[in-house]
Amino acid sequence: MTFQQQLPIVLDALNVGFLQTLRLFFVTAVGAIPLGLIIAFGSMSRFRPLSWLTRLIVWIVRGTPLMIQLLIIYYFPGLVWHNPIWGSGESGRFLAAAIAFIFNYACYFSEIYRGGIQSVPRGQQEAGLVLGMTRTQIFFKVTLLQVVKRIVPPMSNEIITLVKDTSLARIIALQEIIWAGQAFMKGRSGISGVIWPLFFTAFYYLIFTGVLTVLLRGLERRLDYFR
Amino acid sequence: MAILEVTNIRKSFDKTEILKGIDFTLEQGETLAVIGSSGSGKTTLLRCLNFLETTDEGRIVVNGETLLDAPEQKKRSDREVRAARLHFGLVFQSFNLFPQYTALHNIMLAPQLHLNGRQDAPDRRTSQAEIERRARGLLEQVGLADRADYYPHQLSGGQQQRVAIARALILEPDILCFDEPTSALDPELTGEVLKVIRSLAERHMTMIIVTHEMAFARDVADRVIFMDDGVIVEQGTPEQLFGATQQERTKQFLSRYNEQ
Numbered sequence: 001m002t003f004q005q006q007l008p009i010v011l012d013a014l015n016v017g018f019l020q021t022l023r024l025f026f027v028t029a030v031g032a033i034p035l036g037l038i039i040a041f042g043s044m045s046r047f048r049p050l051s052w053l054t055r056l057i058v059w060i061v062r063g064t065p066l067m068i069q070l071l072i073i074y075y076f077p078g079l080v081w082h083n084p085i086w087g088s089g090e091s092g093r094f095l096a097a098a099i100a101f102i103f104n105y106a107c108y109f110s111e112i113y114r115g116g117i118q119s120v121p122r123g124q125q126e127a128g129l130v131l132g133m134t135r136t137q138i139f140f141k142v143t144l145l146q147v148v149k150r151i152v153p154p155m156s157n158e159i160i161t162l163v164k165d166t167s168l169a170r171i172i173a174l175q176e177i178i179w180a181g182q183a184f185m186k187g188r189s190g191i192s193g194v195i196w197p198l199f200f201t202a203f204y205y206l207i208f209t210g211v212l213t214v215l216l217r218g219l220e221r222r223l224d225y226f227r
Numbered sequence: 228m229a230i231l232e233v234t235n236i237r238k239s240f241d242k243t244e245i246l247k248g249i250d251f252t253l254e255q256g257e258t259l260a261v262i263g264s265s266g267s268g269k270t271t272l273l274r275c276l277n278f279l280e281t282t283d284e285g286r287i288v289v290n291g292e293t294l295l296d297a298p299e300q301k302k303r304s305d306r307e308v309r310a311a312r313l314h315f316g317l318v319f320q321s322f323n324l325f326p327q328y329t330a331l332h333n334i335m336l337a338p339q340l341h342l343n344g345r346q347d348a349p350d351r352r353t354s355q356a357e358i359e360r361r362a363r364g365l366l367e368q369v370g371l372a373d374r375a376d377y378y379p380h381q382l383s384g385g386q387q388q389r390v391a392i393a394r395a396l397i398l399e400p401d402i403l404c405f406d407e408p409t410s411a412l413d414p415e416l417t418g419e420v421l422k423v424i425r426s427l428a429e430r431h432m433t434m435i436i437v438t439h440e441m442a443f444a445r446d447v448a449d450r451v452i453f454m455d456d457g458v459i460v461e462q463g464t465p466e467q468l469f470g471a472t473q474q475e476r477t478k479q480f481l482s483r484y485n486e487q
């Protein structure tokens with residue numbers, strides 16, 4: 001097959017794979033951004049056992065490779081309880097991957113949130129208190145936007161990393177774009193032994209991270225109006 | 228009847244007693260200056276009055292209403308604490324304006340939130356307009372009518388502190404407390420803030436001012452309290468304290484200021 005004949009076939013396959021990559025990315029972002037806040041509140045709790053437990057979990061999750069976490073979450077139930085709860089097929093793999101990613105990223109996000117919340121000067125909260133505001137009002141009307149402003153740069157880094165980390169789901173054979181590109185080495189749709197589709201996946205990542213970078217910069221700039 | 232009666236306030240941090248039984252009263256419209264060396268507990272006293280610290284022992288009575296009677300009624304609901312706080316206002320040394328809001332919005336935020344929390348709120352639109360009208364009036368009063376739409380970082384320290392004063396005033400506290408309102412300011416900016424406080428004294432706002440500006444205290448205060456090591460060593464008129472103190476500790480403290 002000539003390159004001209006290969007190209008549309010490969011692009012079709014990569015597009016399908018990239019759609020799975022995007023799904024994993026968005027599901028992780030949408031799940032981990034709020035879950036991270038809950039974990040952050042847990043680790044800042046004044047109830048000691050809760051904050052210790054939360055910090056222990058965060059330490060374990062951040063201290064071990066995401067790839068291992070993926071493998072454990074995917075295979076553990078089947079191996080140990082003889083109950084492969086994820087079901088077979090692509091949807092089961094996606095569910096396992098999504099849970100591993102959400103939990104892993106929520107732990108990273110929680111540390112960013114915690115740093116952001118703790119970096120808002122105490123005087124801000126006290127100013128709210130002496131004006132008779134409730135703690136909820138202070139959180140939403142005084143603290144939150146200042147936290148958001150502080151965490152946008154580190155969160156941007158994590159989000160860009162997440163885009164590329166989705167490729168780790170390849171380890172449980174999730175059919176994301178790397179998987180799709182690799183398939184043409186072993187043989188697929190009459191094409192085998194070619195490696196360029198795999199290399200070509202890099203452009204997808206590059207363009208997507210480029211778009212995200214521009215969007216996140218825009219958000220950062222929109223919060224420039226105050227210090 | 229005194230507007231404020233403070234009886235035997237005690238406060239410890241980690242077993243170290245910082246306030247060792249503070250008693251004083253304040254009359255309606257009176258300006259009280261609190262002076263004393265660093266670490267004597269002045270800030271802690273203001274924070275106890277504003278319920279930013281849990282007072283270990285003592286009573287705070289405002290207009291005959293007991294706001295605090297520690298340790299007897301330690302467990303109070305958040306709502307009660309908030310209601311008690313609203314009798315006092317506090318202007319911080321470091322201003323603590325909300326950076327994401329304009330000067331005007333900083334002043335309007337709290338009354339707007341209080342309005343939202345009320346069911347019996349009359350007509351919302353008129354109330355909102357009323358809040359804005361009063362906020363603009365206060366900006367005018369502190370000499371910042373033309374800075375309504377500036378963000379805190381676009382204002383000088385003196386201007387920020389004047390906005391902070393307006394922000395406290397809009398809630399119409401019975402007693403307005405200042406914790407060294409000019410200590411974070413460059414010397415050339417202290418004057419504009421002191422001028423605002425002086426004008427409040429002339430309007431008979433009831434105030435407690437912790438300050439290191441001795442000339443200002445002497446000039447503006449109706450009464451002065453000298454604190455040292457968690458107790459009130461002496462209180463009296465500025466003439467008595469600055470002119471003819473009989474207390475050795477007060478003399479020593481004041482002489483350090485006169486040397487500077």
Ligand SMILES: Nc1ncnc2c1ncn2[C@@H]1O[C@H](COP(=O)(O)OP(=O)(O)OP(=O)(O)O)[C@@H](O)[C@H]1O
Nearest residue numbers: 240241245263264265266267268269270271272407
């Ligand atoms: N949260 C706290 N925990 C422990 N100790 C505290 C705390 N706040 C204040 N202190 C101690 O209480 C003492 C009195 O502090 P405070 O801030 O009331 O003094 P001050 O009279 O306002 O001094 P300054 O003139 O320097 O502002 C100090 O020794 C301080 O270290």
Ligand SMILES: [Mg+2]
Nearest residue numbers: 269270271406
């Ligand atoms: Mg102080």
